[in-house]
Amino acid sequence: MPSLSFRVLGGAAAVCLATTALASAxxxxxxxxxxxxxxxxxxxxxxxxxxxxxxxxxAGSGGDDCVVLGDDGAPVFxxxxxxxxxxxxxxxxxxxxxxALGDSGAITRVSHTGSQExxxxxxxxxxxxxxxxxxxSDVSVSGNKLMVTVGLGAPPEARDMMVDLFGDFYSGFAxxxxxxxxxxxxxxxxxxDLAAFETANNPHDSVLDTNPNAIxxxxxxxxxxxxxxxxxxxxxxxxxxxxxxxxxxxxxxAPPFLGLPPGTQIPMEPVPTSVERGPDGAVYISxxxxxxxxxxxxxxxxxxxxxxxxxWATGLTNVTDLTFGPDGSLYAVQLANNGLLSxxxxxxxxxxxxxxxxxxxxxxxxxxxxxxxxxxxxxYVTTGTVVPGGGEVVRFDLD
Numbered sequence: 197m198p199s200l201s202f203r204v205l206g207g208a209a210a211v212c213l214a215t216t217a218l219a220s221a222x223x224x225x226x227x228x229x230x231x232x233x234x235x236x237x238x239x240x241x242x243x244x245x246x247x248x249x250x251x252x253x254x255a256g257s258g259g260d261d262c263v264v265l266g267d268d269g270a271p272v273f274x275x276x277x278x279x280x281x282x283x284x285x286x287x288x289x290x291x292x293x294x295x296a297l298g299d300s301g302a303i304t305r306v307s308h309t310g311s312q313e314x315x316x317x318x319x320x321x322x323x324x325x326x327x328x329x330x331x332x333s334d335v336s337v338s339g340n341k342l343m344v345t346v347g348l349g350a351p352p353e354a355r356d357m358m359v360d361l362f363g364d365f366y367s368g369f370a371x372x373x374x375x376x377x378x379x380x381x382x383x384x385x386x387x388x389d390l391a392a393f394e395t396a397n398n399p400h401d402s403v404l405d406t407n408p409n410a411i412x413x414x415x416x417x418x419x420x421x422x423x424x425x426x427x428x429x430x431x432x433x434x435x436x437x438x439x440x441x442x443x444x445x446x447x448x449x450a451p452p453f454l455g456l457p458p459g460t461q462i463p464m465e466p467v468p469t470s471v472e473r474g475p476d477g478a479v480y481i482s483x484x485x486x487x488x489x490x491x492x493x494x495x496x497x498x499x500x501x502x503x504x505x506x507x508w509a510t511g512l513t514n515v516t517d518l519t520f521g522p523d524g525s526l527y528a529v530q531l532a533n534n535g536l537l538s539x540x541x542x543x544x545x546x547x548x549x550x551x552x553x554x555x556x557x558x559x560x561x562x563x564x565x566x567x568x569x570x571x572x573x574x575x576y577v578t579t580g581t582v583v584p585g586g587g588e589v590v591r592f593d594l595d
Contacts, residue, residue: 227561229590232576233306236587239578241334241410241470241517241567248308250569250576250589251337253344255329256321257584259298261362266292271357278361293325297358297366301331303342303375306589316375316382320346320368322358328582331369334410334470334567336418342375343387349407349424352391370394370406372420372431388435390422399442400426402465410470410517419479421471428471428481428499440479441499443468451488451537464488468497470517475524477501480508482518482528489514489536496528496548511553518548521570521594526550529568529577533560545577545592559592570594 238255245251262281266272272279272292281294301319306312321331336343348355348370358366370391376383394406407424417432419440428440443466450456465486474480479499494512499505509526514536518528526548534540544560545568558575566581573595580587 227559227590227592229559229577229592231588232310232591233304233312233589234587235585236304236578236580236589237300237302237584238329238331239304239566239581239587239589240332242569242576242578242589243335243337244569244571244576245337248571249337250306251315251335251342252304252306252567252578252589253332253335254300254302254304254314254587255331255333255347255581256298256300256302256319256323257329258296258321258323259300261297263295263297263357263361264292265295271361295325296323297321297362299365301346303332303335303344315377316342316344316384319344319373319384320366322369323584329584330407333408334412336411336413338413340377342377343411343418344373344375345408345411345420346371346373347407347409347423348391349405351404352395352406353404355391370408372408372411372418388431388437390420390425390429390437393429393437394422394425397439398425399439400444400465402445402463409468412470412472414473419471419473421468421481423467423469423484426466426468428468428479440471441481441497441503441505443481443483443497443505446493448488448490448493462488464490464493469515470519472519474498474520474526480518480520480526482515483512484514484516484531489532491535492553494530496526509548509550509552509555511555512546512548514543516565517567519568519570521575522572527558527568527570527575528555529565531564531566531581541582545575558594559590562590 240253242252264272264279299318301321302314303316305315330347333347334345372387390408405424409423410421420429427442430438445463447461448464450460450462467484470482481497483494494515496509498508514531516531530543541564543565545558547556564581567578575592
């Protein structure tokens with residue numbers, strides 16, 4: 197998830213996700229709708245092909261390669277050897293964690309006739325302290341070719357560490373991959389390396405971090421949202437990247453549990469989670485926000501053709517995706533209506549009102565919703581995004 201990975205899961209949000217996810221799932225209201233896919237492994241964004249087939253990015257659940265991370269994020273060693281996962285005392289080292297790595301990332305297709313199958317498998321995946329997976333985060337479809345973002349949510353050097361420890365397979369994190377489907381055969385090739393771009397350019401210069409979280413078709417190329425880099429990029433068919441926009445930090449009130457003097461403000465990263473070109477030719481961006489994830493602190497941003505960035509809608513909370521419907525309406529998903537620090541991962545699907553801080557609720561009571569796609573008069577939302585094997589896609593009527 198956008199910046200809900202190495203950085204965020206080292207702090208209070210990790211406690212919220214790891215200790216309250218199942219309780220939140222049990223407490224969620226029935227949102228209605230129709231389940232059209234189930235058994236998904238940490239589902240993220242999704243898209244609808246012209247024929248009505250759904251394609252869903254599954255971040256996966258990691259695998260058998262595992263590393264212990266210490267206070268500074270580096271591997272913890274004992275007598276020159278890697279400390280085995282599960283061999284340390286969490287009470288003695290409360291700031292340590294474990295990352296399980298593997299090839300469980302995938303793309304699932306739900307055909308317009310209702311059949312469900314994984315059409316791309318074996319993509320990089322990591323699972324962080326039993327709280328959240330990262331890996332494939334979005335998919336764009338063009339004929340028999342799928343463009344897939346594979347997230348990271350950490351400095352590029354974290355990927356280098358994975359490669360050094362376990363091999364070149366993990367260089368697939370923080371990339372865009374193309375999967376070409378030819379009957380029963382699928383060829384997967386890397387298109388562009390977002391970690392290399394972040395290292396060379398770092399457009400939002402507060403920290404080196406990359407997490408390619410969303411991709412959408414854009415004429416003869418694609419738009420990308422890097423939730424770690426806090427920027428929007430455009431990828432062309434030659435594999436070249438260009439900068440579209442950089443979202444800036446905001447100053448917000450520090451949460452009381454930090455123990456800072458009343459009125460103290462701290463910087464909050466924007467964390468763009470999704471991007472799409474609107475019917476008016478402008479680029480629209482959804483925003484999760486970084487810590488402290490304030491309720492009502494998320495916005496929808498609009499980038500005009502001349503590059504001007506404006507706040508298009510406000511009053512949202514932890515938004516993870518947006519999309520336009522056939523009538524030009526903009527829809528967005530809130531991952532946690534009460535904010536991530538509440539520990540309550542009950543979210544909603546909204547129709548966004550331009551220039552407003554109040555929006556129409558299409559569906560609420562969903563457990564950890566994440567992605568949304570609209571086809572004809574239906575919206576499709578991924579739910580259970582933090583539970584490996586427990587994710588679903590739910591269809592809602594929009595008429």
